Amino acid sequence: MRPRSAIRSLFATPATEPAPKPDEADSDGRFRGSLQLRHVDAGSCNGCELEITSAFAPTYDAGRYGARLVASPRHADGLLVTGVVTRNMDGPLRKTLDAVPEPRVVVACGDCAVSGGAFADGYGVASRLSDVIAADVEIPGCPPHPAAITEALRGLTGR
């Protein structure tokens, strides 16, 4: 991008894309402006994790739209789930879900979480995420692009 002159940048609008329409899952705008998510790796290949990291890193910086990753489900408005639900993570996922106060939102990130993906019939897979809980927002892709993750989150925060 060609650098803009100082005078023009004074009057320019922000260099971000306009906010997407509020997501249907959040039509009453409960999480508008601020969304705290607890990330749960329910048995991912870590591809999605890389992209999530990237989505919150300076290039895409989902944080500036009000989304944030937190350390405890007790601090969270919802879960960001990646991966198929493996046997070892089945119980912890349910416990974590139970620990998030209501109203809450569940975001399924990546094909595995959305539909089972490449590992759907693996021997260590206990269930699909949809068997545990219906996701409010789905981000398809294997792995999803950081821009897609950011956009989905913006759909919730409305910024």
Next chain:
Amino acid sequence: MTLLLLGLALGALAAAAAALPVHLRVPVSCLLVAGACVLAFLGAVAELRSGHVSTAHTAALLPMNGIELRLDPLAALFIATTAFVGFAAAIYSIGYAHGPLRSRTAVVSFALFVTSLLCVPAASSVATLLFAWEMMAVTSLLLLLAEHRRRAQALDAARWYGAMTQAGAAAILLGLLLLAAHSGGQDFTAIRAHAPSISIPIRSIAFVLVLLGFASKAGAVPLHVWLPRAHPEAPSPVSALMSGAMVSLGIYGIIRVGGDLLDGGVLWWWLVVLALGVVSALYGALHATASSDLKRLLAYSTIDSMGLVLIGVGAAGALRTTGHPHAATLSMVAALFFVVAHASFKGCLFLAAGAAERATGTRDLDRLGGLARPMAATTVLFCVAALAVIALPPFSGFAGEWLLLQGLLHGFSDTSTATVIALLVGVVALALAAGLTAVAFVKALGIGFLGRPRTQGAAEAREVAPTMRLAMGILALPCLLLGLVPGLVIPMVARAANAGFALPSASPVVPGAGLDLSGFNGAIEPALLAIAIVAGLGAIWMTLRVVANRATRRAEAWGSGREVQTARMQYTATAFGEPLQRVFTDVLRPDNDLEVTHAAESRFYTQAVTYSNRVDDAVERSLYRPVISALAWWGTVARRAQNGSVHRYLAFSFVALVIVLVVLA
């Protein structure tokens, strides 16, 4: 005075009740002790309200000069406080005493212990004081040993207590005899009359000796080592009496000798007292945050509280010798008010700790928890007393610490640099100690009583006997009452302060329900403050009811999603105190040990990891242990001379005789 004498007689009768059969012995004796305390309390309060001074003398009871008693407002204040704690402890004992505590020895010791505690402040001659003092020491030592068959640590605690208390008594004896020798009489009137004519060095030596003895009784650092051992090992009513009454008699001794008999003395005496107070307050509060034994925590908290009182007494003495009697009275009133408040809240805390120990079989905070539901009364009373000790309004500790701070801050007008610096250090110590105490008691209540039971013993806890709950309630009442209406006792405390320090008779606090300083700029109305707090909390509650009107969903405690969660995984007392322990490593000097056992097959596999963390008393380790090991070494060396043979002993006598003859000839 008559009531006090009747009370003492009733106390002696209570000791005689030990002759009754075993099931009658405890209730009858305890009720008689409680009666004795009521009589002494009424007598002392009547004396405090009128401000009279009465005396009694009997030549028949004790050899040499008999017993001399004198009841002035200072003595009356301490007797009233002691009697109050003694009454509650006696009621508590009815439900608490079983096993070895029902033996004749224990019953006699308990009755005589309370009686001697009531007698000490009234003593008005060196012989009477030391007689009562020694009786107090010996009977409390016997009570400490009552349960030694069950707990091996009791023996060790008794050894420390015995050594420290006897050394202290010897120092007091030496100091008082020095004064008696220079004033031609051993009763206090003679000493008081002659004190101004005794030279300053002699007076100073006597004061330092007496201070050593009384400060060790008051648990001042570095003479405190017996306290964190003896308080936890003693039966709980005795711990309550030790902490609420006996320890404050050390303060009484310092005021009586330094302020009353020696008439104020010199500035440096009081700066030393203040310094002792500062060190004790900080050291006690720090160790309280690091302790995970409930009664040990309370014992260190006692050291902390007595430190605050010593700061007040030291400030009062310093201000008086530098010619600021009105500010001195304020500090003295603050110190004595704190003594009164401390007796009730610390007594209540020790009784509640005893109840928890009786119900669960342990004092270790890391093994308690979950007592709030089965022992609701005990938990609430512990909470009330804990709120008083961490000085939150509207509880008694708040009024005490507010007065102390006012006393210290209003002393700044003083021109002497040393005094101003000392007062400033006192203010800082008071603030830091208050914060640390809050940490310690949040830990004691939150870990020890709330949460879920950590062990089988804690899970099976049942509420204790009604008499025990009643006794805790009696002691918890002043925590709230003195906090809400401190004006109830302030005039009496002021009279005692004036009597003890020969200060101007005007009270530094305007009579009334609250605290309104006269002559200084400072006033607070705890009752109004309480109304504001209650109204504020009510408003928050109402708002939450209206705004957050949603259905509650109960979920499992969050444990990082782990599959198996037990109550042992809760926050522990050790973990709660760990950050502070890390900050103050240089003072606390904890022993941390990490031991990793490897599997036999390979060093890369770990079989077990053991972590241990101990916080021993650093003063004891660096100051007392070398002395003890030197004595032990001397003991083994001296033992070589003793081989048990009669011939050798005869040879010793012969050599000694020869030497004596040679020297004399």
